[in-house]
Each structure stands twice: as structure tokens, then as C-alpha cells.
Amino acid sequence: MLGNIKFIGELGKLDLIHESILHKCIKTSLMDQYFSRMRSLMNNKDLPARIRFLLQDTAELRENNWVPRKAFNDNGPKTINQVRQDAVKDLGVFIPAMTPGMRTDFFQENPFLPTRLSREVLGGLADMFGQMPGCGIGTGPGVIQDRYSPTMGRHRTNPLFNGHSGHMAPAPQSQFDKPFMKPNQNQNQQQAQSKDLPPRFSKKGQLNADEISLRPAQSFLLNKSQVPKLQPQIPNMIPPSAQPPRTSTPPLGQPPQLGLKTNPPPIQEKPQKTSKKPALSKEELLRITETVIKEYLSNKKISDAVNVVREMKAPKHFLPEMLSKMIVCSLDSSDDDKEHVSCLFGALRTEGLISGDNFMQAFLNVLDQCPKLEGDIPLVKSYLAQFAARAIIDDLMSIADLAHPLENGIHFPLFLLCLQQTAKLQDREWLTDLFQQSKINMQKMLPEIDQNKDRMLEILEGKGLSFLFPLMKLEKELLKQIKADPAPQTIYKWIKDNISPKLHTDKGFVNILMTSFLQYIFHEVFLNETDEQLSSPSKEQLDQEKQLLFGFKPVMQKFLHDHVELQVSALYALQVHCNTKAFPKGMLLRYFVNFYDMEIIEEEAFLAWKEDITQEFPGKGKALFQVNQWLTWLETAEEEESEEEAD
Structure with missing residues (x-):
């Protein structure tokens, strides 16, 4: 897949396909690779934290099906309708709005209602919620009562609070104040009210809801003689009207009082601070x-x-x-x-x-x-x-x-x-x-x-x-040795005598070995050839090229057999060699076919080279353009062979 995408990318560089098609291929095929790269960059401590967090947010956004984590919250001012809706949701109380069609004169001029229900300007939360007279939002902490609420009788500022009427005259009774009720209706209503009361208000006998008070019982209060009289701790706290004149003298036989505390605490001296040594300059x-x-x-x-x-x-x-x-x-x-x-x-x-x-x-x-x-x-x-x-x-x-x-x-x-x-x-x-x-x-x-x-x-x-850099010096000396004696036995013996065994499995060594062989073959076959002749070599040149490559086969197999990674390095050495020669027509494909037929490079190595996207070696795009069809055939043939073995 990656080889095909790379091939399409090279076509895009050459303007052979439209840019929109190129982006479509990238979007549909390489999205996972992009996010894999982004996750690797997220763990790179060399990048700024802001960049890493932005990459992390993008990756998490994709995992969440592109749904943002936080929904939009409007924290601006609310309308009165939104306030009423919040009250219904939070308090469980429906507060009707004052619609224009509602008759408000009923509460103002109705002669059948008591005079204490006269319409007045409501204050507090009632003004905002549009509270109707006589309909409160409940009792308990946090509820602001008004004189029209059902619990008005228990409000401390109400003159009728707890039965203390003060000098306020009671409202005149009317024959219409008490509505017509059935004989048992009042008793049932009192029983229902007593059932709704909390347990703390239940006493012996039946109580009226209007008689319930939150003030402590009289038995709970102390007598005035038992209450300690609070004395001011500081003379200045005494009001000026209660303070004696400054010129007044105490009665005879009494010592003058300078303050409430006759035995002031002794003055304690603060310990001297130890002087720290100044820091050295x-x-x-x-x-x-x-x-x-x-x-x-x-x-x-x-x-x-x-x-x-x-x-x-x-x-x-x-x-x-x-x-x-x-x-x-x-x-x-x-x-x-x-x-x-x-x-x-x-x-x-x-x-x-x-x-x-x-x-x-x-x-x-x-x-x-x-x-x-x-x-x-x-x-x-x-x-x-x-x-x-x-x-x-x-x-x-x-x-x-x-x-x-x-x-x-x-x-x-x-x-x-x-x-x-x-x-x-x-x-x-x-x-x-x-x-x-x-x-x-x-x-x-x-x-x-x-x-x-x-x-x-x-x-x-x-x-x-x-x-x-032992390999750098090896590059020149190995080519000299091959030119002096191209026999595979001599080359292998020279490598064992001059190169450390640790480097035999090094990718750099394999790259130099393959480069030396390719340079020697090119020098022997196409020494004085022009670019046109390189693109169309003769049959004798092709046979000579194949014969020289076959002569180096034992040395190549000795170092490349069963090492797919080293075989990929050998293919990259061939890619760079062809790129140096400006990719003569058919050269790379000939070497691919010869490597495959001579069993120097395995199928797995060819496909790994195709899928690899490293930019270390130049000319990968042009190389794929020349051998992509053959690699596709190789991949198809390998799948068919595996299916036959399975059958």
C-alpha cells in the first residue's frame, strides 16, 4: 500500500495527476500513518509543550469521532423566561408569568378578600419571579418570605409573628371572610396538614400549621438572673453616653480603677535576633x-x-x-x-x-x-x-x-x-x-x-x-582490491583479513560492498558509453553485465543470506547507484530481475524496500516508477503461491 502511495506521490510531483486526486489518496490511505506520526511526535520532549498538546487534542478528537469534548455553554445574561425555567428545573416550582390577559384588578378591588391581601409592590425574589400574592415558593433556609406567602405568620418581622400583635389592630371580620365549608371539611384539612408536617413539629395533640414557630421554646431560655451579663473588655467599647466624665473622681475609700484588668501581664522582652552572616561577594x-x-x-x-x-x-x-x-x-x-x-x-x-x-x-x-x-x-x-x-x-x-x-x-x-x-x-x-x-x-x-x-x-x-570510520576507508580499498583481482575467493579472503567480524552484519558495510560491485560492473561494461547508449544497451553488454554479477554471487550470498534488513540495504545501494547515473532506462529493472533469479535478494526484501518511506537515500520516487509494475507482479505471484500451498 505504501509503495503505491509513494508511486502516486511521484506522479503528483511530475504533474501527471491532478492535485485533488493526490489529496484524496492521501486523505483516504495515509490518515492512519499521519496520526501514527502525530502520536510519536506527542512523546517527543524536544518539541514545545504547546505543540505536543495540540497534537494530542487532535488525536483524541479523532478517537471521539470528531466530537469536541466540551459542549458550548452560554454563560451570558438570561432572560426572565430562562430564569423561570431554571426555577422549575432546580426548585420544582412552577411560576406562572404575568400575561397581559390576566386580571390583576381582582386582587386590588375585590371586596370579598381581606384587606391584608391588598396589592402592593413585591420585593426581593417575588419581583423577579412574578410571584402571585399568597403563593410562596416554600419554606426553609434560603427562601425569602414576603407578607403574602403562606408562612407569613411565622416571619419574625411580621407584627403577628408568634401571636404577638403589638399595637396593630386586627382586620375587621366580614361575613364573607369565612367561606362556606362542610362540617367535616375543616377537620380533614387539619389532619392533612398535620400529616404533611415534619416529625420535629409533631407534638402531643393536633397543632395548627399557622401556630408553628421556629423560635426556641420558653423553657429552653434561661432566666435573666442566670444569663451572665456581658461586660465590655475594653473601656473604649462602652458607649460615650455610659462613660463617666473624665474629670470625675472615684468615691472616697475606693481606689481608682484604671481598667477592667487589675493585674496586667508582665511585659516579656523579645529575644534578640541572631545576626546572620552576610553572603560573600x-x-x-x-x-x-x-x-x-x-x-x-x-x-x-x-x-x-x-x-x-x-x-x-x-x-x-x-x-x-x-x-x-x-x-x-x-x-x-x-x-x-x-x-x-x-x-x-x-x-x-x-x-x-x-x-x-x-x-x-x-x-x-x-x-x-x-x-x-x-x-x-x-x-x-x-x-x-x-x-x-x-x-x-x-x-x-x-x-x-x-x-x-x-x-x-x-x-x-x-x-x-x-x-x-x-x-x-x-x-x-x-x-x-x-x-x-x-x-x-x-x-x-x-x-x-x-x-x-x-x-x-x-x-x-x-x-x-x-x-x-572504518567503513569510509574500506570503500576505496575494497574497490581497488576488486579491480586488482575480481575473483570471489580473493575478495572474500581480503574482507576477512581486513574488516572486523562485527562489521559483517553492519548495513554500512553491505552498502559499501554492493556499491563497489556495481561500480566495477559499470566500469567494465559501460565505460565510454553515452546516455543514449546506456538507455539501449546491446545484447553483448547485457550478457556481460549479467555474467559479472553472477561472478560476485557467492560473496553476496555469504553476507546477505537470511538477513532481510541487509538485503534491503543492498537494494538501497543499487537505488543510489542508478540515481548517480541518472537512472538509465531499464537498468534498475534488470538488476531487480537478476537479483531475484539468482536468489540473492528474497521476495520479502523487495516488498520491504517498496513499503519503506525513508528519505535517507535519494531517488526512491524515480526508482518506484521504473519497477512498480514488476513489484506488483511479484506481490501477486507470492499471494497466488501461498494460496496454492494452503490448498
């Missing part, structure tokens, strides 16, 4: 640091130096400057002294007094001072390389951390000098493994004018570092 810290290094280099007592640094209690922002001062003070010392200072750095790291970041910042600070230091210390970069090599070995910093600020030949050749010093302190194999794990592009560590393979190999050989 930057100049004092630098002076102490210089003294520590001089004494340490004289007596070589690392424990004393560590204790002095611990007692300094230098702030964190000063630690890089302290370490850079130590480096500068020991630059013109002997190599033995530099080694002791490096050991001091390791001890400080072990004690937790410094970190790797502190040392890296100190190293960069000294690098900034190199132009000034080179006047007094010409070999300052070589001396710095010693500190860097020991720091790499002690894991104070990594090779990648050292390489990043030195890219594009900055402070050249400091990086190479660091590798040289590391190779002296450790063996070459350890350094080679560490360098390969760091995945540093050595060409970027050179000045821009020297950033090519030939110049890089020349510089590394001059510095004695060519062992870091």
Missing part, C-alpha cells in the same frame, strides 16, 4: 576559589578542597564561574596538575556540590575567553581538550553535548583534539562505540570548506582518528 568567592586551587595543587589533598568548597556555600548561579576559575588557574600547570583538577571536578560531582550542566557552562565560559588566553597560553585549546576528555570519561558531559557548540568548525580543531585525548585515556574500541552511539555527523564538525567525505577522511587520517 563575587570577588570574595573568586579569591577563595583561587586560594583553594593553589593549596590543592600544592598538597594534593582532595578531601580538604572539597570541604572548603562545601563551606563556601556558593549560590548556584556562581558555580559555573567558580569552575571556570579553577580551569583557568590550572591551564598553565603541568599535565599532572590538570589531571588532579579533573579529579577534583569528579569528587565535587560525587558529593553533589556541582552538576554536569555547571561544568558544561564553565567550559563554554572558558571557550569564550580563548582569544584573550591564547596570547599568554598558545596551547590553550589542547589543554582544554584534556579537561573535556576527562569530563567525558567521568560522565560530566557527553560527546554530543561537547559537539553541539563546536559545529561548523567553531574553535576548530578543538573537537578533534578532545577525541585524541579521549583515545589516549581510553582504548579506541571504547571511543568508537561511544562515538557511534552519539550519532554525530563528523562532516558538520569541520569548517564549511572541508565538509565532504574525501576531505574529512584526509583530516581524520592526519589526526589519527580514521579508526572512527
Whole structure:
């Protein structure tokens, strides 16, 4: 599938299909790959957190069928109808709206209603909810009562509260105040009201709902003699009208009262604050640091130096400057002294007094001072390389951390000098493994004018570092050996004698081996041919090409058999070779067919190369364009063969 999509993409690059068709294919076929890539980027800590969270939101939105997690909430002001609807939903009370057709004069001029039901302006929540006279929204905490609510009789501000009428005259009784009721209707109504009352209001006998009060019972209250009289704690709290005049004197025989508290507590003196030692200034810290290094280099007592640094209690922002001062003070010392200072750095790291970041910042600070230091210390970069090599070995910093600020030949050749010093302190194999794990592009560590393979190999050989790239040197020597003696037995023996067995299963080695064979065959068959002749070779040239390829078959099978990954690397070497020659017509397809017929490359490797979407090797699109039909046939033939075996 991915090979077909890649093929369609190449057609789009060549403008052979419309852009809308290209986008349709991408949308329908590569959506899962896009989101798989997005999930991998979500876990990449190098990206900003905002980008990673946006990718995560997009992936979760797709998993939720493109439905947002949060629905739209309107938090703006509400209309009166929305308020009434919320009241019905939350309180369970239906509040009718005052419609224009409703007769309001009934409550104002009806002579059959008591006078206390006269229409007045309602306040509080009743004004907002359009409350009708006499219909409240219930009782309990949080309910604002008005004089028209059913519980009006229990309101504390009501003059009729709890039976205390005050000076308010009762309303005149009318013959129409009491409506006509059946004899048993009143009794049944009282029983229904008593059933609806909570248990806390139930008493012996039957009570009327209007007589229930939330005021504490009289038996619960204390007598006035039992209630302690509250006294003001501060004289100023006494109202001015109750305070005696300031000029008044106490009665005879009574001592003057200066306050309510006759025995004031004794005054306790605050303990004196211990004066803290002021922090050391930057100049004092630098002076102490210089003294520590001089004494340490004289007596070589690392424990004393560590204790002095611990007692300094230098702030964190000063630690890089302290370490850079130590480096500068020991630059013109002997190599033995530099080694002791490096050991001091390791001890400080072990004690937790410094970190790797502190040392890296100190190293960069000294690098900034190199132009000034080179006047007094010409070999300052070589001396710095010693500190860097020991720091790499002690894991104070990594090779990648050292390489990043030195890219594009900055402070050249400091990086190479660091590798040289590391190779002296450790063996070459350890350094080679560490360098390969760091995945540093050595060409970027050179000045821009020297950033090519030939110049890089020349510089590394001059510095004695060519062992870091054994395959690069192999590329030239192997082609020379093939030209000298193309016999497969001789080539295999030379590889065993000159190449480490660890590299026999390396993809880079397989790439160089296949490239050497292809270059030799092309040189022997099409040495002086033009582009037109390359596109239409003769039958003799095709037979010679196939014969030379068949001669190298034993060596290829020795290193490629049962290694699908290495076979894919061999196909990429063929792709780059054809791309270098501008893809002569039919060349790539001929090699594919020959590799398949000679059983050098397996079907699984061909299909894996087709589905792979790496951009490391150029020319993949054009290569797919030439062999896509053959790969489709191969995939179909493999499926038919598997079905026959199943039958």
C-alpha cells in the first residue's frame, strides 16, 4: 500500500495527476500513518509543550469521532423566561408569568378578600419571579418570605409573628371572610396538614400549621438572673453616653480603677535576633576559589578542597564561574596538575556540590575567553581538550553535548583534539562505540570548506582518528582490491583479513560492498558509453553485465543470506547507484530481475524496500516508477503461491 502511495506521490510531483486526486489518496490511505506520526511526535520532549498538546487534542478528537469534548455553554445574561425555567428545573416550582390577559384588578378591588391581601409592590425574589400574592415558593433556609406567602405568620418581622400583635389592630371580620365549608371539611384539612408536617413539629395533640414557630421554646431560655451579663473588655467599647466624665473622681475609700484588668501581664522582652552572616561577594568567592586551587595543587589533598568548597556555600548561579576559575588557574600547570583538577571536578560531582550542566557552562565560559588566553597560553585549546576528555570519561558531559557548540568548525580543531585525548585515556574500541552511539555527523564538525567525505577522511587520517570510520576507508580499498583481482575467493579472503567480524552484519558495510560491485560492473561494461547508449544497451553488454554479477554471487550470498534488513540495504545501494547515473532506462529493472533469479535478494526484501518511506537515500520516487509494475507482479505471484500451498 505504501509503495503505491509513494508511486502516486511521484506522479503528483511530475504533474501527471491532478492535485485533488493526490489529496484524496492521501486523505483516504495515509490518515492512519499521519496520526501514527502525530502520536510519536506527542512523546517527543524536544518539541514545545504547546505543540505536543495540540497534537494530542487532535488525536483524541479523532478517537471521539470528531466530537469536541466540551459542549458550548452560554454563560451570558438570561432572560426572565430562562430564569423561570431554571426555577422549575432546580426548585420544582412552577411560576406562572404575568400575561397581559390576566386580571390583576381582582386582587386590588375585590371586596370579598381581606384587606391584608391588598396589592402592593413585591420585593426581593417575588419581583423577579412574578410571584402571585399568597403563593410562596416554600419554606426553609434560603427562601425569602414576603407578607403574602403562606408562612407569613411565622416571619419574625411580621407584627403577628408568634401571636404577638403589638399595637396593630386586627382586620375587621366580614361575613364573607369565612367561606362556606362542610362540617367535616375543616377537620380533614387539619389532619392533612398535620400529616404533611415534619416529625420535629409533631407534638402531643393536633397543632395548627399557622401556630408553628421556629423560635426556641420558653423553657429552653434561661432566666435573666442566670444569663451572665456581658461586660465590655475594653473601656473604649462602652458607649460615650455610659462613660463617666473624665474629670470625675472615684468615691472616697475606693481606689481608682484604671481598667477592667487589675493585674496586667508582665511585659516579656523579645529575644534578640541572631545576626546572620552576610553572603560573600563575587570577588570574595573568586579569591577563595583561587586560594583553594593553589593549596590543592600544592598538597594534593582532595578531601580538604572539597570541604572548603562545601563551606563556601556558593549560590548556584556562581558555580559555573567558580569552575571556570579553577580551569583557568590550572591551564598553565603541568599535565599532572590538570589531571588532579579533573579529579577534583569528579569528587565535587560525587558529593553533589556541582552538576554536569555547571561544568558544561564553565567550559563554554572558558571557550569564550580563548582569544584573550591564547596570547599568554598558545596551547590553550589542547589543554582544554584534556579537561573535556576527562569530563567525558567521568560522565560530566557527553560527546554530543561537547559537539553541539563546536559545529561548523567553531574553535576548530578543538573537537578533534578532545577525541585524541579521549583515545589516549581510553582504548579506541571504547571511543568508537561511544562515538557511534552519539550519532554525530563528523562532516558538520569541520569548517564549511572541508565538509565532504574525501576531505574529512584526509583530516581524520592526519589526526589519527580514521579508526572512527572504518567503513569510509574500506570503500576505496575494497574497490581497488576488486579491480586488482575480481575473483570471489580473493575478495572474500581480503574482507576477512581486513574488516572486523562485527562489521559483517553492519548495513554500512553491505552498502559499501554492493556499491563497489556495481561500480566495477559499470566500469567494465559501460565505460565510454553515452546516455543514449546506456538507455539501449546491446545484447553483448547485457550478457556481460549479467555474467559479472553472477561472478560476485557467492560473496553476496555469504553476507546477505537470511538477513532481510541487509538485503534491503543492498537494494538501497543499487537505488543510489542508478540515481548517480541518472537512472538509465531499464537498468534498475534488470538488476531487480537478476537479483531475484539468482536468489540473492528474497521476495520479502523487495516488498520491504517498496513499503519503506525513508528519505535517507535519494531517488526512491524515480526508482518506484521504473519497477512498480514488476513489484506488483511479484506481490501477486507470492499471494497466488501461498494460496496454492494452503490448498
